[in-house]
Amino acid sequence: MQLPPGPKTPSWLLLLQFKADIFGYMDTISRRYGDIVTLMFGSTPTVYVSHPLGIKEIFTNTKEIVARGALNQEGFALFAGEQGILQLDGARHKHRRKLLMSAFHGARMQACGQRICELTEKIMSLQAIGKPFLAYSTIEDITLAVGIEIVMGLCEGARYDRIKRLFALFEVTEKLSFWRWNFGGQSREKYLLYLQQELLQILDAEVQERRQQADPSRTDMLSELVLATDETGEPITDEEIRDLLISPIGAAQGASATAIAWALYWIHHLPHVRDRLLEELNALGENPDITSILALPYLNAVCNEVLRIYPTQLFTFPRIVESPVEIMGYRLNPETILIANIYSTHQREDLYPQPKQFKPERFLERQFSTYEFLPFGGGSRVCIAGTFALFEMKLVLATILSHYQLKLNKKQVEKPKFDGLLCYPASGIKMIMQDRYHHKG
């Protein structure tokens, strides 16, 4: 059995290279070794795949390859609790995913769309004309508010405020890159743990209250979970419900904000993209309905190109080989880790000519398969909210573009930064609101 090719770099140096410039590093190893590359982290081979056929082999194989929940304990479990969706696998994982996803169905989305537009206007209107603001954190305020509403059905009150504040604090603390940070004499990890305990307590209180006043007419994930039974017909415990809520709120805040902030950057960095988008939006007239916004082809192409060029998540969550399996002609041993390399697949010249250039037209000119364009991953752990995320992205962007005239504070190229999970804009994207458009009705 021979592993796919790869550098012989020791783990410590690999981690340094990842930290210094993961994008450059991934480009280099793709050029040097091709579509399937092995990186050795200690004695564990981790195989990164960036060819659509190899990715298809990973996503469609549920026998020899498993998206084992234990692989996500380290690194992602601190905030997500022990029974979060990322930490589950097998039948229980499948069952809980289905429950969480029912919050995104049909008519619920329509009502949610209205709220997304309202929240966007409310938060954007707080910006003063002529004063710079950070687009990333402003969008995060919007996506966090939307997230708490779809996941917990809360939009105001003391508990809502506290949850919002804890997530915001967690986000800031996690992004601090220096390791030995002290907060009032405590280490960074201790402080994160304190935030987690606070959050768990508040969520516990909300779950218990909701259990007592279960209301089948409510449409959020929490209401769905308190009424649901598990795969054996038993109610789901309060503790599990609490843990299940955390990753979706975190993802709704972080991943969506990252994607929308990048979109604002590209749209304002490239005037021809902004002009074409505005032309398409303006043709809908004043106060267009949500369905027509969602159907706009250029807006759709812009969102896809944003998710292609710097995918919010560069890699899927890890999978593991359980019994010997062949991927792209290599027979892999059990315990080999497999990762679909979203970033390098989206950088393939054969699929996306001039991949470093932002060109929404590529999505108007051809269709890509789910193994060629995969911003939401695939297979058993595919994002539970891919459709919703695009829906939210389009509505937030359309609301901002049709109500406010923005510009970038400086005409400079925004660099991507990788925090171990997300690929966000390094400077946070400073923008200035130049004007508000006043619409009738």
Ligand code: HEM
């Ligand atoms: C533009 C926005 C988003 C992007 C690009 C994105 C991307 C992804 C990716 C790449 C994965 C991993 C898939 C895999 O390993 O194959 C994932 C998983 C996940 N996403 Fe998203 N996501 C976004 C928004 C959201 C939102 C809004 C939510 C929740 C409301 C969400 C909830 C989740 C959850 C819970 C998982 C883990 C699923 C599991 O373990 O089974 N994501 N997402």
